[in-house]
Amino acid sequence: MLTIGQLAKHAGVSTKAIRVYHAKGLLPEPDRDASGYRRYDAQAIIDLTQVVTLAQAGVPLARIRDVLDADTDQATEQIDRIDAELRAHIRRLQQRRTRLRHFDRPDRLCLPPEAIEFMDRLRGIGLSERHEHAIRDGFILGYALAADLTRTILPSRTALLGDDEYVAVLRGYDDAIDWSPDDPRLDELADAATRLALRMTMVSDLPGFDRVPSETIDLLTGHLGIDSPAWERLDQLITRRLTTATQVRNTNTTG
Structure with a gap:
């Protein structure tokens, strides 16, 4: 006869x-x-050894009693089902390991592959680190x-990285971060x-834009992590120019 410690x-x-x-009712008390x-x-x-063996093999505790009480055919079916679940779990873990080995910085784990591809290509443009981080955080958000x-939005933005005018504007914004708003x-x-x-195709023209809350749009179109009076002034200048261009276009259309 054994004590619980000896067992x-x-x-x-x-x-x-x-x-x-x-x-849990797996071992009689x-x-x-x-x-x-x-x-x-x-x-x-004997009973404890069976329970421990199944638990260490990956059988959930909630299902061990069903396996132990089943006849041979039922037990085989139960084990096959659990084995399939374990293999699926192993595949998910292997995919996570692959991602961890592939990415050189943990923050990139927050982004899907297509956004990572964009950031990899963006890095070749030579923007400042804080500008890159603002763009990355914008995608995460x-x-x-x-x-x-x-x-x-992302496919068109990725394609624009091969557009000289777009790259020039990105670099211009990067240079202007610390300018005076009166520059x-x-x-x-x-x-x-x-x-x-x-x-460019405006974000407001894309399918689904009208279903996104206005406060979300404000967050997504902001300059995350960068407090630049020059950028605020740029936004004002661009908005004024776009409004004028739209008015002229509408006048020409109706005329």
Whole structure:
């Protein structure tokens, strides 16, 4: 007759684990002897060994009793089902390991493959680190708040990385981060950005835009992590130019 500590030692588990098995009905709990201790017999060693073997093989505790109580055919079916679940779980873990080995920076784990491809190509442009981080954080926020819209936008943005005018505007913004909002060079940069915007597909024209809350749009179109008075001035200049261009276009259309 064994104490719970001796039984645990034989099975290679803790006494806490045995108490858990008792609570879940996986191992019969013996009566106490005259001294108030529970004593376990040889059958307890056999029963505990079966439970521990199944648990270590990956069978969930909630399903061990079903496996132990099943006949041969039912037990085989149960094990096959659990084996398939384990293999699926292993595949998911292997995919995670592959991603961890592939990415050189943990923050990129927050982005899907297509956004990572964009960031890899963007890095070749030579923007400042804080500008790159703002763009990256914009995509992270985009996928969190409006994933469908962000997926729709991304292919066109990726294609623009091969557009000299777009790259020039990106570099212009990068240079202008620390400029004074009164810097005369902002007018020239605003002209270039306006010309670019007029030939690009506007975000507001994309499918699903009208279903995105306005506060989400405000977040997605902001300059994350960069406090630049020059950029704020640029936004004002570009908005004014786009409004004028739209009015002229509408006048020409109706005329």
